[in-house]
Amino acid sequence: MSKLGFALKRITPATLAVLLTACGGSAPSPSTEGPVADWPHWGGSEGGSRYSPLTQVTPQNVGRLKRAWTYHIGMIDAPEQSSPTFEGTPIVAGGRMFVCSGMGKVAALDPETGKELWEYRYTADTTGSYLLNCRGLTHYADGAGYAGECPGRVFAGTLDGRLLALDAATGKPCAAFGDNGSLDLLKGLGKTQPGDFSISSPPVIVDGRIILGGRIPDNMRVDVPAGVIRAFDVHTGALVWAWNSAPPGELPPEGEPYVRGTPNAWAPLAVDSERKLVFVPTGNASTDHTNIIRGDKDHFAASIVALDAITGQLKWQFQTVHKDHWDYDIPSQPVLFPLQRDGVEIPALAQSTKQGHIFILNRETGEPLFPVEERPVSLTGAIEGERYSPTQPFPANPAFIVRRELARDDIWGFTPWDKGKCREMFDNANWEGVFTPPSLRGTVYYPSFMGATNWGGVSVDPVNNILVTNTTQVPAILRMYPRAEADRLMAAGKRMTPSIGAPYAHTMEPMLSPLGAPCIRPPWGTLLAIDLEKGERLWEVPLGSTRDVAPFPLWLDWGVPNMGGSLLTASGLVFIGATTDNFLRAFDVKTGQELWKARLPGGGQATPMSYRLSKDGRQYVVIAAGGHKYLGTDVSDALVAYAL
Numbered sequence: 341m342s343k344l345g346f347a348l349k350r351i352t353p354a355t356l357a358v359l360l361t362a363c364g365g366s367a368p369s370p371s372t373e374g375p376v377a378d379w380p381h382w383g384g385s386e387g388g389s390r391y392s393p394l395t396q397v398t399p400q401n402v403g404r405l406k407r408a409w410t411y412h413i414g415m416i417d418a419p420e421q422s423s424p425t426f427e428g429t430p431i432v433a434g435g436r437m438f439v440c441s442g443m444g445k446v447a448a449l450d451p452e453t454g455k456e457l458w459e460y461r462y463t464a465d466t467t468g469s470y471l472l473n474c475r476g477l478t479h480y481a482d483g484a485g486y487a488g489e490c491p492g493r494v495f496a497g498t499l500d501g502r503l504l505a506l507d508a509a510t511g512k513p514c515a516a517f518g519d520n521g522s523l524d525l526l527k528g529l530g531k532t533q534p535g536d537f538s539i540s541s542p543p544v545i546v547d548g549r550i551i552l553g554g555r556i557p558d559n560m561r562v563d564v565p566a567g568v569i570r571a572f573d574v575h576t577g578a579l580v581w582a583w584n585s586a587p588p589g590e591l592p593p594e595g596e597p598y599v600r601g602t603p604n605a606w607a608p609l610a611v612d613s614e615r616k617l618v619f620v621p622t623g624n625a626s627t628d629h630t631n632i633i634r635g636d637k638d639h640f641a642a643s644i645v646a647l648d649a650i651t652g653q654l655k656w657q658f659q660t661v662h663k664d665h666w667d668y669d670i671p672s673q674p675v676l677f678p679l680q681r682d683g684v685e686i687p688a689l690a691q692s693t694k695q696g697h698i699f700i701l702n703r704e705t706g707e708p709l710f711p712v713e714e715r716p717v718s719l720t721g722a723i724e725g726e727r728y729s730p731t732q733p734f735p736a737n738p739a740f741i742v743r744r745e746l747a748r749d750d751i752w753g754f755t756p757w758d759k760g761k762c763r764e765m766f767d768n769a770n771w772e773g774v775f776t777p778p779s780l781r782g783t784v785y786y787p788s789f790m791g792a793t794n795w796g797g798v799s800v801d802p803v804n805n806i807l808v809t810n811t812t813q814v815p816a817i818l819r820m821y822p823r824a825e826a827d828r829l830m831a832a833g834k835r836m837t838p839s840i841g842a843p844y845a846h847t848m849e850p851m852l853s854p855l856g857a858p859c860i861r862p863p864w865g866t867l868l869a870i871d872l873e874k875g876e877r878l879w880e881v882p883l884g885s886t887r888d889v890a891p892f893p894l895w896l897d898w899g900v901p902n903m904g905g906s907l908l909t910a911s912g913l914v915f916i917g918a919t920t921d922n923f924l925r926a927f928d929v930k931t932g933q934e935l936w937k938a939r940l941p942g943g944g945q946a947t948p949m950s951y952r953l954s955k956d957g958r959q960y961v962v963i964a965a966g967g968h969k970y971l972g973t974d975v976s977d978a979l980v981a982y983a984l
Contacts, residue, residue: 370396370958370984371396372955372956373395374394374395374396374952375394375395375910376953376954376957377393377950377952378432378433378951378953379392379430379432379433379950379951380431380433381431381479382429382431382476382477382541382542382608383608383610383673383675384949385676386544386611386612386613386676387610387611387612387675387676387677388608388610388674388675388676389675389802389908390675390799390800390905390906390907390908390947391801391908391909391910392908392909392951393909393910394909394910394911394950394951394952394959395911396911396952396958396959396984397909397911397950397959397961397984398911398912399912399913399935402913402926402935403935403936404984405926405936405961405982405984406982406983407938407981408958408960408982408983409454409980410454410978410979410981411447411449411978412977412978412979413426413439413441413445413447414441414443414445414977423470423471423472423968423969423970424441424472424473424966424969425442425473425945425966425967425968425969426441426473426942426964426965426978426979427903427904427945427964427966427968428440428441428473428474428477428946428966429946429947429949429964430449430477430962430979431477432949432951433479433481433492434481434492435451435953436448436449436450436451437450437451438477438494439477439964440474440476440477440496441474441977442471442472442473442474442540443472444462444464444498445460445461445462446459446460446477446494446496446504446506446511447459447511448494448508448511451953451960452957452958452960454979458510458511459511460504460506460513462498462504464499464500464502465499465500466535467534467535468533468534468535468536468557469499469535469538471540473540474496474497475540475541475608475795476541476608477495477496477542478496478543478545478550479492479494480492480545480574481493481508488575489507489514489515490505490508490514490517492507492508492509493505493506493507493508493514493517493574494506494508495542495543495550497538497540497541497542497543497552498538499538499539500534500538501524501525501526501532501537501538501539501554502522502524502525502539503522503523503525503543503552503572503577504521504522504523505517505518505521505577506521516576517575517576517577518576518577523572525537528568528579528582528597529566529568529598530565530566530593530595530596530600532565536556536557536564536565537554537555537565538555539552539555540606541553541555541608541609541673541795542608543609544608544609544610544618545574545611546611546613546616546618546649546650547650548573548574548575549571549572549573549574549580549581550572550573550574551569551571551572551611551618553568553569553604553605553606553609553620554567554605554606555606556604556623558601558603558623558624558625558627558628559626559627559628559629559667559837559839560627560837560838560839560840561626561838561839561841561842562601562839562840562841563601563841564600564601564626565598565600566586566598566600566601566602567584567585567602567604567623568583568585568602569583569584569585569605569609569618569647570583571649571652582597583647583654584598585603585622585641585645586598586602586637586640587635587636587637587639590636599637601626601634601637603623603624603625603637603638603642603669604622605620605621605622606623606671607670607671607673607795607797608672608673608795609621609674610675610689612676612687613649615703616649616650617646617648617649617655617703618647618649619644619645619646619674619676619689619703620645620647621643621644621670621671621672621673621674621691622643622669623642623669623670624638624669625637625638627839627842628667628669629665629666629778629839629846630665630726630820630843630844631663631665631727631728632725632727632843633841633842633843638663638664640657640659641661641669642659642668642669642693643657643658643659643660643670644657644658644660644674644689644699644701644706645657655706656705656706658699658706658708659733660691660695660699661693661695661732661733662732662733663728665728665777666694666778666785666818667789668693668694668695669694670691671693671694671793671795671797672793672795673797674689674690674691675690675691675797675798675799675800676688676689676703677689678802679700679709679805679872679873680805680872680873681709681873686702686709687702687703687704688700688701688702688703688709688872689701690798690807690872692793692798693792694787694789694790694791694792694793695774695787695791696740696742696744696787696791696792696793696811697733697734697735697740698738698741698807698809698870699733700735700737700872708735710735710737710738710875711735711737712734712735713733713736714731714732715731715732715734717729717730717731717732717773717774717775718772718773718775718777719777720770720772720776720777720779721770721776721778721779721780721781721783722777722779723777723779723780723820723844725843732775737874737875737876738807738870738875738876738877739876739877741792741868742792742811743813744773744774746771746784746786746860748766748767750860751766751860752858752859752860752861753853753855753859754857757854758853758854758855758857759853761853761854762851762859765817765851765859766851766859768782769781769783769784769817769819770782770783770784771783771784771786778819778820778846779820780819782819783817783818783819784817784851785815785817785848786815786816787812787815788812788814788816788848789816789818790812790814790903791812792812792813793809793810793811794812794903795903795905796810796902796903796904796918796947797905798906799905799906799914800872801910803910804930805872806870806871806872806878806908806929807869807870807872808868808870808906808908809868809870810865810868810902810906810916811866811867811868812864812865812902812903813858813860813863813864813866813899814850814858814860814864815850815851815859816848816849816851817848817849818846819847820844820845821844821846821847823842823843823845826838826844826845827845830845835847856889857890858901862882862896862899863882863898863899864898864899864900864901865882865884865899865900865919866881866882866883867880867883867927867932868932869929869932878930878932879931879932880932881899881932882897882898882899883900883916883918883919883925884897884899884900884902884918884919884920884923885897885898885900886921887922888920888973889920889972900919900921901919901920901971902918902919902920902945903945903968904917904918904945904946905918905946905947906918906948907949907961909950912928912929912930913926913927913928913929913935914926914927914928914929915948915950915961915963916948917940917963917965920943920971920972922939922940922941922942922943922965922973923938923939923940924937924938924948924963924980924982938982940965940976940978940980941965941976941980942966942974942975943966943967943968943971943974943976944964945966945968946963946965947963949961949962949963950962958983959983960982960983961982962979962980962981963979963980964980965978966978
C-alpha cells in the first residue's frame, strides 16, 4: 500500500467533506441524524424560549447555508404616514407554515418549498395605526374524537380590534367562532376612536381559553380604553374571564365594565400550562410621560403579572419601574425556562426591559432569583406637581446590559465639528443617569424609547444555561412642554406627541450628529450572552455594520441600532437579523464569534425561527425580511428560508 493510500484510510468523513469542498467537489448531503421539530408557537415554545432542539446545522457547517426559498406576502403599499412592517415570525404546526402581514393577509405555506397553500384576505380599518404589523399567529388543534368544525385552527389579530379564527386546512373562517369567524374585541371597551385598540402580538391558549391583551395609544391622549386582559372560549369566542389592570378597589365609570386608561399589554404573553399560569408584561397607564394625572392607575404598570389562566385571578406581580415617566413599559415576552442552580432545577422567568435590566424571577412566586436593590435615583429637573419615585429597582445580577454611565467624554462624532454639536446637545440637557426625569429644559434619555431591548427580548438555551439578547445604545433628548405652549406650537406646525388631556406634551428625538451618526461612541448595538447560573456576562460583541446607513467606505463593523430578536439552536448557534444593514447572521453561542451571514432583500426586523419536519429532511432557518420604515431599513415583503 502506498503512503498516500495509508494516509487516506485515516481521513474521516468530515475531513473528506472539507477537502472535497476546497477542491471543488460537491458538499455532502445534510446529516439525517438528530432530532425533528416544528415551531408551534411564536417564541418556539409556549414559554417563549426561542430555542430549537435541532442540530443539523452546526458551527462547523453553518457556512454552507444557502437560500432555499423565498415567499412574497405582498404588503409594501401602505399610507404615507404609516409604516408597513413585515416583522412576523411564522409558526409551523401540523405540517404547515402559517404567516401573517399587517396589511390584511394570512397564508399557509408548504414549509419545505415556500409554496402558498391558501390565503385569507381581510380588510381592516388602519386609521390611527402607524405601525402596520402582525408579529405572529396562534395555532390550536383539537384532540382525537373532536367532531366539530375546524379541528385545527389559526387565530389572527387585526389592527382594528378583531380576532379571526380560520380553518388551518382551508383558510376559511370558523363559522361558530364569534360572528362567522370574527370576534369584535371593541365590545365592552366603552367609547373608542379608530386606532384605539389593535392586536399585533399573537394570543396564547390554555385549556381551551384563548388569552390576549392589546395595543392602546397610551401616549396620544388621556381618555383611552382599558388595558384589559381577556380570555375567550377557543371554539365560540364567548368571554370566559377578564382582568383589568386597575388598582385594587378602583371602580370603572358608570356604564362601562373596565377602568379606562389602565396599563395595556401589547407584547406577547407567556404560558406555563403545567401550572395553569399566564404571564403578562404590562405597559403604561395613560399618558406615558406624565404621572400627575394617573392617580394610582400605574399600580400594575411596567410589571410582570402572573394570572391564573383558568380564572383570571391575580397570583403575583413584580414591578420593574415605579411611577414610570420614560415609557419604560415592558416591551417583550416573558421567557420561561428551567434554571439550573447547584444541581437543583428552579422554574424561572427572564424579563428584559427598555431601561437595560434583565430580571430573573421564580415564576411560581415572582421572587427574584438574583438580588434586586431599590436604589435612589436623580430628581434633577423634576417638574413641580409631578409624582416621582425616589428609588427604582436594579438587579445586581445580571448587570446593566448597556453602558451604565454616560459621561461627557462618551459624546462622540466623526469630526471635531459634529462632536462639538453633540456636546452642545448634551450640555443643554439634564443627565444624572438612567431615570433622570423628563424636564422642561430637556433630558438626555438613555436608554431611549427604543430601549436597550425592545420587543425582540431574550432567548434562552436551557441546556447550557445561557441567555442571549441584543441591545441598542442610542440616547435621545426628551423635552416636556406645558399644555398651552404645546398647543400653540402644534398649531404653528411643530411636531410633537400631543398627549391630549394631559398637562404636558413632549418631543423625543434621537441624539444624532449633523452627519447623522449617534452622539455616543460605538458600539451602537451589541449581542451579548449571560451565564444564567452566575448571572455574569459571558461575552459581548458589536452587532451589525454601518453598511446601508453610511456611504462607502464608511462600512464599519461598529454595531448598529437594531430591532428584532434571536434564535438559539441545540447545536450551539445564535441566529439574528435585527440590524440596519440587512443581514441575517449566525454566531457561536459559547464565544460570540460570527460564523456566517447572508444578505437579506430588506431589513430583518423580525425574529428568526427553525424547523425540520422529517429525519431525511433539511433543517430550515426562516426570517421575515420586511424592513422597518422608522429604523430606516429597506422595506420588503419577503419571507426567506435557508438550509444546507
